Amino acid sequence: MAPMELVQRIPADQTFIGIIDPKICLKKCIDKPCTYFCPTQVYRWQDNRIEIDQERCIECGASIMGCPYHNINWEYPPGGTGVMFQHT
Numbered sequence: 261m262a263p264m265e266l267v268q269r270i271p272a273d274q275t276f277i278g279i280i281d282p283k284i285c286l287k288k289c290i291d292k293p294c295t296y297f298c299p300t301q302v303y304r305w306q307d308n309r310i311e312i313d314q315e316r317c318i319e320c321g322a323s324i325m326g327c328p329y330h331n332i333n334w335e336y337p338p339g340g341t342g343v344m345f346q347h348t
């Protein structure tokens with residue numbers, strides 16, 4: 261089962277994922293690993309920058325560990341928003 265099928269989401273009206281320095285993505289980070297280490301494809305390389313779809317985030321923490329340049333500012337969504345995991 262795909263990860264996105266296991267969660268219900270309460271949308272956050274604030275940004276909780278951001279790129280600290282877009283120039284690092286553009287000029288230093290050759291492989292763009294965020295575009296494949298994230299299990300729900302929050303990060304996408306488009307128009308020479310990382311696009312973030314934070315509504316896809318399942319709060320697994322991969323963003324904190326996976327970026328080789330520690331260039332992702334990731335926080336939990338504000339209280340009362342984010343994912344609720346379903347146990348089936």
Ligand code: SF4
Nearest residue numbers: 285289292293294327
């Ligand atoms: S892995 Fe980090 S530095 Fe590389 S493109 Fe993604 S956010 Fe930018």
